[in-house]
Amino acid sequence: MVNSNQGDILNRIIKNDHLAISRAITLVESGDDINDKLFSGIYPHTHNTIKLGITGPPGAGKSTLTDQLIRLYLNQNKSVGVIAVDPSSPFSGGALLGDRVRMNNYLWNDNVFIRSMGSKGNLGGLNKKAQEAGDILAASGKDIVIYETVGVGQGEHDIAKAADLTIVLLVPESGDDIQLMKAGLIEIADLFVVNKSDRNGSEKLVQSIYSVLHIFKNKDNFEPPVFKVSADRGDGVEDLFNGIGNFLNNKDHELYLENKKISRYKDRVFNIIQNRLIDSFWTNSNIEKLELTINDLKISESSPYQIAEKLLNTK
Ligand SMILES: Nc1nc2c(ncn2[C@@H]2O[C@H](COP(=O)(O)OP(=O)(O)O)[C@@H](O)[C@H]2O)c(=O)[nH]1
Ligand SMILES: [Mg+2]
DSSP states (O other): OHHHHHHHHHHHHHTTOHHHHHHHHHHHHHTOTTHHHHHHHHGGGOTTOEEEEEEESTTSSHHHHHHHHHHHHHHTTOOEEEEEEOOSOTTSSSHHHHHHHHHHHTTTOTTEEEEEEOOOSOHHHHHHHHHHHHHHHHHTTOSEEEEEEEOSSHHHHHHHHTSSEEEEEEOGGGOOHHHHHHTTHHHHOSEEEEOOTTSTTHHHHHHHHHHHHHHSOOTTOOOOOEEEOBTTTTBTHHHHHHHHHHHHHOGGGHHHHHHHHHHHHHHHHHHHHHHHHHHHHOOHHHHHHHHHHHHHSOTTTSOHHHHHHHHHHOO
16 A cells, blocks of 8 residues: 555645645554655655754743744745644643644645644654655645744753754743753754743843853854744834844855755764664564563662673574
């Protein structure tokens, strides 16, 4: 079934058929084997799309801001795909309802495709799947792909790294500069946004960010700009929108952006090989061996290293 439909689904994706896109993303999510082939077909069509990552704490306004950016891109006759990744429970908070409402706004619009990806599987897997879903959207001709991810741990940051430009969104209540450093946000941010600037403390947060940035210039030695917005009112959003364009078109950033692409590519090859090796190792027989070894032995007797060594060396 898979093979006969593959060419068809590929053609439909390239023609921006949203139903086919949706199906393909479901296939990617399920981890089906057809990915590889479908993928190689899609890949050549993915290169003209700009990928933005928006990360920040839950409730910071990522979806609200994404919605504003969609509006601004549509005004420029551009098309947008959104992959919203929420590694926490999809049932937590009220965000999902908000997302639903926003998704429905564009249900019949060929220029906007929004998809949530849940937390099934591990984060590493989610990262890969989100990137592939982004590629499917790119192949459909979307000018912009936005990854919205909850930035609370390291794994989620990988998704942000999948973007050409990563926006770190913070709100006055998200804490102080120490937390910024701890969370490793300095390292991934190309651009900071302080949202909910209608609330107290936003100017103080902007100043904290500046002072931290000053001390910890990122490795490429440019200081990410900081934008103050109120996403739900739309205040400052246009400045940010222009700031994104300026960042991407800045000649000084060309090499940086190119290097990012290359290292992203390497990471993907690395991960594919890693996953293949893991899959090929954990055959039923090896899983069984592990179970048997563990059943035979009191786990206080051999270290996990010894058992791993034994499994790696038996054929
Ligand atoms: N006061 C205020 N509330 C906002 C602003 N932007 C978003 N919100 C609200 O914050 C809540 C969480 O927004 P959402 O976009 O779902 O956050 P996400 O979890 O980061 O995607 C919603 O109730 C929004 O209406 C803002 O600029 N000011
Ligand atoms: Mg959201």
